[in-house]
Amino acid sequence: MKKIRFYHTLKAKIVIIIAMVIIFALQLMGANFITQTERQLVNNFQENQKLQMNFLENSFAPFLEMHENPKDTSEDIDPEEEINALISDFSGTGITSLIVVDSSFVVIGNSDTTQQVEVGQLLNDEDVRTTILQGSASSKQIINSQLNARRWRMVEPVYSSEDSQAVIGAIVMESNIESIYEQITDITLIFLRASLIAILLSSILANMVSKAITDPIKEMQTKAKAIAEGDYSGEVTIYGNDEIGLLAQNINELSEEVETGQRRIEAERQRLDSVLSNMSEGVIATNRRGELDVANNMASQMLNLSRDELAGQNILSLLEIEEDYSLRDLVDRKEDITLNIEAEEEDALLRASFSVIQADSGYISGIVCVLRDVTEEEKVEEERKEFVSNVSHELRTPLTSMRSYIEALIDGAWKDPELAPRFLDVAQSETDRMIRMIQDLLHLSRIDAGKSELQKELIDLTALFTQVLTRFDMLLDSEEYRFKNYKIERNIINEAIFVDVDSDKIVQVLDNVMNNAIKYSPEGGKITCTMTLENNQVLITVKDEGIGIPAEDLAHIFDRFYRVDRARSRAMGGTGLGLAISREVIEQHDGEIWAESINRDGTTFYIALPYIPYEEEEWGWD
Known part of the structure; x- marks a missing residue:
């Protein structure tokens, strides 16, 4: 019996499921809690900064009016000094930067002496200009490039007390919102530590629960394995009256029923074997899963396997029909199936008819297949x-x-x-x-008919391929092809490669492939011919730049009389047999020929022939 890995066991699954449920619950609660906390803290911070900004507006407004109307100002009061004094007072209340600008965009006061904009200079800030010109306030979160920290920036207009529509200046306030996010980070870490502790405790509890469930199951598993091996002795311990206890009781009852049924089946099998052994037709029977239970001597002879080799095999794979049929198809099928059975001397054609083994209740317990040899007539x-x-x-x-x-x-x-x-x-x-x-x-x-014998000889395949390509070069220079501007590009190995082949047959194959490449190449097309050594094989490739071959046709181009484009092939004089002959010839040489066409961007034909390097001693040279 196959051993179950720990992470596939029920015990591990229970622990993992409980742990995952707790993790998901904690993640959902944590995400919601942290998101709500972050939103609340940020909103409170912004509201607080809004209140501070309102207070600053009320504090700076009189002095900005004095700055705008110096004639109405007492000589004892300097508005700029008063504004900078107020800025100094407010700088320690969580405000990192405070700038006061008059209606001409000139900085009157600045709390940060390190900034490039000094008092008395124009402040070239788009938000400030928009606020003064349009009277609209703005607030947003920015990143302080020097400290790489988040700041909350507010720009508020200051209106004249005499004319509520007249903007006499603006206040730019930046406050440290990074501390809010640091608090959120601390809260997140606290939540994660609590979550890890909860997951650890829940895993311990889940392990205890799963152990109470899986231990009785393991005992039942051991008993089921013994029953499968034919040992019906002993009983499973019943720990309680719950579902697991009832299951243990059912297994004990099943053990007794299986033992009785096994004895009855064995007796029936012996009688059936006696009948089947004297039949002239092959008979095989399967169980419900399609595995062979019974096969007579004639079936063994037809399938070229001993009865021991047939036992237990799946009927679909045994008859090599798994790609075309399922067990359900065999149950429902009324017509016979013709099978091609490979044999050492000669393949055999068998006609298989199927019927089901069905109980009175309608339960299908297997399939019976009767085989008749129809090789010759078929x-x-x-x-x-x-x-x-x-x-x-x-x-x-x-x-x-x-x-x-x-x-x-x-x-x-x-x-x-x-x-x-x-x-x-x-x-x-x-x-x-x-x-x-x-x-x-x-x-x-x-x-x-097996009458086409190869006249093999050891030849230089490099020279042979070069000779064929040279002949096609001359063909393309003829009057018939000259105006089409075809070109043959060569990538041939620069050494003599000796192979044992029938040179006339190989030339015939190369001619067929080259003719196809020329036929289906567009005017001005290039035909690339390559010859390489790969894994004890000589690999010849011929690639054209034609329209290619559809994927559904590639598997059939070597079939007899098959054409991708029948009208065009006949117009070009094709018979539909060239590639079929080429495949037969290459297979006679124990080689392989195939074609590829990706995205219909030209076609590449591959010819692989076996290659065994020859040493000089093998040639008998000194």
């Missing part, structure tokens, strides 16, 4: 249908085209000196196309 019928369908489809178009042109010639087109040669050229082209297709079909037929 292969013959399938190949006949596929061949007739593909060949008739591929031959219909050129024959129809030839018939149309021949009928036109019979009707008199042969007399036209311009139409007649062109019609004959089309007829000859379609005839050549059918001949090529027949030749490809014969080639594939020989491969399928």
Whole structure:
């Protein structure tokens, strides 16, 4: 039985759940408490500063009026001195900076002697200008760049006592709001320490509760494991009349019922084995989970596995249909399924029919599968249908085209000196196309029949690939392709790579891939050809800059008669067999060929051939 890790146990889950609930509750309460506290402290601070600002306005207003109207001022009173005296008195009440400005934006008083703006200078401050010109107050939180601390800045207009609309100056007050946030930080730390203590205590309590629950469960688990192994002796201790106690009692009763049922099932199994062993068809039966319980000798022979190897296997994976069917599909399915079973000598086709093992109550306890060997007839019928369908489809178009042109010639087109040669050229082209297709079909037929033998020899693949590309360079310089400005770029390894291959067949593959790259490249397109050594393989890649291949078509481009764009492929003279032949040839060489097309930005074909380095001694050279 698989051992459960601690963090997967019920005990750990109970402790974690309780701890997490407390953590979430504390987080929610703490976040709400701290947020409300912060909001209240900041509001109180701002209200207090507003009261101080109102008091300052009342205190500075008379002296600002004297400053604005010096003629009405007594000679014994200097408004500027009085204002600076008042500033000095208020500087120690939590105010970090206090500036008084007249209606001309000139600083009359400043509590901070370290600031660049001195008394008597213009104060170039946007908030002050707005306040004096518009009579609007402003307040906001700022950062003191020198102390890197938060400050509350208020700018209030001072109105004339004679004209309530006339602004005679402004007061700029900055106060230390950082202390409020320090208090909030202290409150947060206190709350966190209390939360940690609460979490620790709750974890201890949760551990005690979970232990009281999980200990009886562990004992039941041990008993269930013994029952699964066929040991029905002993009983689970019942600790109480709660749900866990009732569960322990049920397990004890289940142990007795399982023991009785197991004996009955064993007797039935022996009788069933006797019947199945003499049947001429393969029969397999599964349990409710699809695992094989029964298989007769004929099923063992058909599936090429011993009865011991069949036992316990899942029917979907055994029949290799898990990608297409589920157990529910087999239960509901009425039609037979044809299976292809791989064997050392020859693959076998089996026709499988399914039925359910169902109790009177409707409970489905398993599936019965009957296997019949239909290898020969299915292969013959399938190949006949596929061949007739593909060949008739591929031959219909050129024959129809030839018939149309021949009928036109019979009707008199042969007399036209311009139409007649062109019609004959089309007829000859379609005839050549059918001949090529027949030749490809014969080639594939020989491969399928195992009659296509490779004439292998040790050749320099670098030189062979270079020779093929040179031939295509000459082709692209011909009159037919010259105006399209195709370009072949080479990235070939600069050394001789000797591989054991059939050079004619490999050249045929390279020709097919290169022809496809040229066909589907746009005018001026570049075809990049690469040859490298990777992991005991020679990897050849051919990349074009065409429109690419859709993802849904990539898996089928090597199928016979498959075309991504059928109309365009026929117009270019394709038979739909070139890539199929290429795949068969490469697989004959124990290699691999595939294609990639990302975002339909061109297509890259990969050809991988096995490569074993040869030492000079292996060649028999001295």
